[in-house]
Amino acid sequence: MVTxxxxxxxxxxxxxxxxxSLAREIFSDVANKWALLIIEALGxxxxxxxELRNEVEGISHKMLTQNLRMLERNGLVHRKVHPTVPxxxxxxxxxxxxxxxxxxxxxxxWTHQNLGHIEDARHRFDS
Amino acid sequence: MVTxxxxxxxxxxxxxxxxxSLAREIFSDVANKWALLIIEALGxxxxxxxELRNEVEGISHKMLTQNLRMLERNGLVHRKVHPTVPxxxxxxxxxxxxxxxxxxxxxxxWTHQNLGHIEDARHRFDS
DNA sequence: CTGCATCCGCACAGATACTG
DNA sequence: CAGTATCTGTGCGGATGCAG
Numbered sequence: 001m002v003t004x005x006x007x008x009x010x011x012x013x014x015x016x017x018x019x020x021s022l023a024r025e026i027f028s029d030v031a032n033k034w035a036l037l038i039i040e041a042l043g044x045x046x047x048x049x050x051e052l053r054n055e056v057e058g059i060s061h062k063m064l065t066q067n068l069r070m071l072e073r074n075g076l077v078h079r080k081v082h083p084t085v086p087x088x089x090x091x092x093x094x095x096x097x098x099x100x101x102x103x104x105x106x107x108x109x110w111t112h113q114n115l116g117h118i119e120d121a122r123h124r125f126d127s
Numbered sequence: 128m129v130t131x132x133x134x135x136x137x138x139x140x141x142x143x144x145x146x147x148s149l150a151r152e153i154f155s156d157v158a159n160k161w162a163l164l165i166i167e168a169l170g171x172x173x174x175x176x177x178e179l180r181n182e183v184e185g186i187s188h189k190m191l192t193q194n195l196r197m198l199e200r201n202g203l204v205h206r207k208v209h210p211t212v213p214x215x216x217x218x219x220x221x222x223x224x225x226x227x228x229x230x231x232x233x234x235x236x237w238t239h240q241n242l243g244h245i246e247d248a249r250h251r252f253d254s
Numbered sequence: 255c256t257g258c259a260t261c262c263g264c265a266c267a268g269a270t271a272c273t274g
Numbered sequence: 275c276a277g278t279a280t281c282t283g284t285g286c287g288g289a290t291g292c293a294g
Contacts, residue, residue: 006183023238024184026245031234049276057151065277075248086275087274096241101268103237106230107158111150114223118153121202176256187288192257214255214294 014077029074031057034059034067036104039097046092156201161186161194163231166224169204173219203227 008026029035036055041047041055053064068091071077076097093101156162157212168174168182180191195218198204203224209215220228 019242021241022246023235024243026238027163027235028160030238031158031163033155033158036154036158055143055180061277063267064271065265073249073252074245075252076245081276084275085274087277089276090129096244099237099241100234103230103233108154109176110226110230111153113145114226115149117148117223118201118203122200124199125202188257189289190287193287208256211255212294214257216256 006104012080013052029070030076032067034063036107037102038064038067039093040070040104040108042091042093042097043101044093045096046090049089052055052091071097073092135195153201157227158247159194161190162198163234165191165194165198166220166228167235168205169218169224170228171220171225173217175198176216176218179218198224220222 037056038052041052042099045089047055049064050069053059053061056064066075068079074081075094078094079090079096080090081100082090137237164183164186165179166254168179174182176191179195180186180188181192193207198207204222205219205221205224207217207219209217
């Protein structure tokens, strides 16, 4: 692969480093248990706040709002507010969000396929 | 999909719940920043402890050992000790480990492909 | 070089209470 | 119902020192 750096030389270094640090930042945001479980729970459907709270087992009110804000900020989930009373807020994955979801699905699939191997490995290790 | 539960009824509930909690446990182990970065750094090569320390930018001595132990316990990395002096320890991904790596690669690819969208979304959100 | 143990600060996560 | 704010404690993660 030919990079901009190779074509245009050193002046692009700063850009590349900025892109890398941004990638790391995004990765740190997204590669955490709750964020991934929320994305997985949303799937290609629509869930209300309270539904997500039930769907993602063990998550607290606070962690859910925090992670939803973070995901919304990064443009991965869309937040639709219905101005009714009581209020009703629905969350759905955006295009990029669904792209990420595909990778999370793969990871979940991997987990279930390797349950046995991992359980065995653990027993071996613990003895 | 037809599950064991549907075929054989309620007695399998306990098994299923155990498998689910195990899956959650594994997911919690694996879905964290440092573990994923270590797996990505290893790739399909072999790295020493100190090399990993350099490769995974920003990781501390302690987090590296902790995560390596965890990954080894789950049978995702292989730890080869050369009884020399000074000691030399090499880490490689196991079969299951490489399977997981494929999903992490996908996630990294997604990150880089969506850098632009995400940066834009952030600017919009922050204003 | 690699690994383990200890200490410690800080950030994260839970609980609770209050507003729209 | 959804969200924000505040308080509190625990556990994560960094720094350091020591051993093999």
